[in-house]
Amino acid sequence: MRVILAQPRGFCAGVVRAIEIVDRSLQKYGAPVYVRHEIVHNKAVVEELKTKGAVFVDELDQVPPHAVTIFSAHGVAREVEAGAAARSLHVLNATCPLVTKVHIQGRQYAAAGRVVVLIGHAGHAEVEGTMGQIDGKVVLVQNVQEAEHLDLPPDTPIAYVTQTTLSVDDTREVIAVLRRRFGNIVGPEVRDICYATQNRQRAVRELSRQADVLLIVGAKNSSNSNRLREIGTESGIPSYLLADGNELDPDWVRDAQVVGITAGASAPEAMVEHVIEALRALRRVTVSTMDGLEEKIEFRLPRELTESEGQEV
Structure with a gap:
């Protein structure tokens, strides 16, 4: 065979960064450190980090006040950030920088008065975090069929953003439907997907x-x-x-x-x-x-976890 x-x-670089944030937090602050949700969607990774002293929780009220707390690579809603501040948690944010980029784009579109259409999968941690990061009206569209039946007037100013892990082809098809149905539409290029x-x-x-x-x-x-x-x-x-x-x-x-x-x-x-x-x-x-691309992208760690400033962004 x-x-x-x-x-x-x-x-990918975002996953490497997230795991390293947990590892370095354990080295610097000692066990336990608390991680809200799976740091990345992989059981083997989560189990290994548990053996080192990471404690994974579903909600912040499971974390003792003032404890070191890490947000997963998928990102969190603003209400989660506010909840962490209210409990005086020491937060390290492992959100993938490419997910953060989507959050920023969505907020900019909403601030400009546009309805934001998020192309993604309902219930996914990244989608829930993104929807909770954008003020104003955010509508989730999962596929071409939902784009065809999106109940908004055709002259509505809209903007689209995407879940980073979606298929480029599927996203392109959904965007094509939105552009056909709505004349006043803006959004990032498809190449902006992760x-x-x-x-x-x-x-x-x-x-x-x-x-x-x-x-x-x-x-x-x-x-x-x-x-x-x-x-x-x-x-x-x-x-x-x-x-x-x-x-x-x-x-x-x-x-x-x-x-x-x-x-x-x-x-x-x-x-x-x-x-x-x-x-x-x-x-x-x-x-x-097989022959293929060798990815060399690295994302900077939070400043408090490294003395090196020479990492690529």
Whole structure:
């Protein structure tokens, strides 16, 4: 069996930054530090941080006053920020800078008197945080059908922003419907969607042309991992989402000569290796990596956690 690894795959700069914020907070302040919601959508990452002393909570009232508290990479609503201040929590914000960029764009559009249309998935932590960061009217649109039935007068001044982990193609289609229906519309370019999302989707499309079966390493609640699986399916090959090698079904790869493997932006490389080992338990495997982009982007850590000012932004 040949295994071809996608390039790029796995951790993006925002995820690396978020995990490092938890690690460095533990080193500087000692355990426990409290993290609101999963720092990223990956069980293995969360469990490892728990062993180091991180405590994950659903709500801020589970955090003792004055405790070191970290907001997840997905971002939080302003009311969460206010709640943390009211409890005198020592907050470190691990929100991905690209998510923060969406928050800023949305606030600017709302301040200009526009109805903000957020293209995203209901219930996703990033969507809830973004909607709670924008003053004024924010309308969630999840797909083309909802864009077609958006109940606003056609002359309404609107602006759109997007969940960063959405499909570029799906977003483009929704934006096209909004532009057709509303004459007074503004929004960022499609290329403003998270670079990591675009790069991983592009790599999966290329990998789908080379593989018989596609395995996507990632969590079931990871939006970008689910979309990678969908892209593989749309490309016409069997595609499966699994957290690690324990979830590999031998029937998936029984007749495959070439297996493609990628990983969502919050999936550690160790889980990819775990899947490869599970394949090796079935038969002999050779592993190669496809040609692709080498991501070199880094995001600056909060000043209080580093003395280095030489990191890239």
